[in-house]
Amino acid sequence: MNQISLDLLDSSIEMVERSIHPGKPFKTQLLKWVGNKQKQAIDIIDFFPKNYGVYIEPFLGSGGVLGVLAPKKAIASDVFPPLFEIWETLHKDKEKLKNWYSDRYARIAVEGKIETYKSVLSSYNESPNGADFIFLLRTCYGGVVRFRKKDGYMSTPCGAHNPIPPESFSARVDAWFDRTQGAEFFLCDFEVTMDKAQPGDLIYCDPPYVDSQAILYGAQDFSLARLFKKIEECKMRGVFVALSIDGTKFSGDKLCSIDVPHGLFETEAFINVGRSMLKRFQMDGKSLESHVVTDRLLLTYNM
Numbered sequence: 646m647n648q649i650s651l652d653l654l655d656s657s658i659e660m661v662e663r664s665i666h667p668g669k670p671f672k673t674q675l676l677k678w679v680g681n682k683q684k685q686a687i688d689i690i691d692f693f694p695k696n697y698g699v700y701i702e703p704f705l706g707s708g709g710v711l712g713v714l715a716p717k718k719a720i721a722s723d724v725f726p727p728l729f730e731i732w733e734t735l736h737k738d739k740e741k742l743k744n745w746y747s748d749r750y751a752r753i754a755v756e757g758k759i760e761t762y763k764s765v766l767s768s769y770n771e772s773p774n775g776a777d778f779i780f781l782l783r784t785c786y787g788g789v790v791r792f793r794k795k796d797g798y799m800s801t802p803c804g805a806h807n808p809i810p811p812e813s814f815s816a817r818v819d820a821w822f823d824r825t826q827g828a829e830f831f832l833c834d835f836e837v838t839m840d841k842a843q844p845g846d847l848i849y850c851d852p853p854y855v856d857s858q859a860i861l862y863g864a865q866d867f868s869l870a871r872l873f874k875k876i877e878e879c880k881m882r883g884v885f886v887a888l889s890i891d892g893t894k895f896s897g898d899k900l901c902s903i904d905v906p907h908g909l910f911e912t913e914a915f916i917n918v919g920r921s922m923l924k925r926f927q928m929d930g931k932s933l934e935s936h937v938v939t940d941r942l943l944l945t946y947n948m
């Protein structure tokens with residue numbers, strides 16, 4: 646198996662300017678989440694095929710791309726149960742989701758922000774659940790959810806900011822409810838979701854940053870090698886796959902230990918680096934550069 650050269654400075658790469666989007670992007674976030682892609686979503690979507698069937702997002706997180714795309718028909722999933730509970734409740738009973746937040750928010754006036762946070766956090770850690778989690782996500786420090794490695798306890802302290810008032814949260818719920826009407830939500834490993842893709846469907850993958858995110862999302866079973874294998878299967882049966890991959894995955898010799906099947910990706914795209922560019926792969930087996938580039942997309946199809 647050859648490995649992909651990701652040398653940005655390679656003089657023979659093909660670069661294509663992408664369009665600038667004049668429209669007003671959908672910026673309202675429902676959840677704060679590490680790795681949220683809502684800001685970059687419009688540029689990522691620019692690299693999707695012109696036509697495709699069902700939109701499939703197997704590493705949903707806070708759904709940054711799903712929310713901006715607002716597809717007619719979509720399958721969206723994540724392996725983290727409290728997060729899935731939030732998405733499922735948005736879909737099935739959005740008033741309940743609003744109440745989850747407003748009930749906890751109301752306690753701030755009585756108990757104070759820090760005490761309320763501590764109490765909701767301890768309830769969550771006793772039994773992880775979406776109702777506590779939505780409040781914690783909006784209130785915790787920097788929106789960065791951290792879990793202790795040894796026992797999976799959420800350990801993020803309370804943030805210095807004031808969480809948004811319930812009216813504002815409700816408006817976000819309504820907006821997200823409308824934009825995700827076409828989606829069905831599932832709690833499962835990415836492989837299960839990707840197996841559902843039919844020829845002509847599009848899968849957008851935004852997996853955890855392998856080395857740093859186990860502690861952020863809890864100890865989910867993820868490996869890039871397993872994902873590459875599944876992407877290969879999907880490509881073979883005519884499914885389009887776009888993969889967001891953080892530049893740090895390619896630093897040092899980290900990715901060198903993973904075989905990217907030869908010919909798996911046809912196109913590499915860089916977004917939000919001032920202007921968007923597109924590069925065709927050179928499968929020449931050169932060693933990988935140690936530079937860091939964020940917002941990188943690998944596509945199993947040509948643009």
Ligand SMILES: C[S@@+](CC[C@H](N)C(=O)[O-])C[C@H]1O[C@@H](n2cnc3c(N)ncnc32)[C@H](O)[C@@H]1O
Binds near residue numbers: 704724
């Ligand atoms: C980088 S985040 C996705 C961020 C998302 N694009 C957004 O806008 O918020 C990666 C997500 O993958 C999920 N995840 C981790 N391991 C997984 C697995 N084996 N199968 C499915 N999802 C997984 C994590 O729970 C996390 O929500």
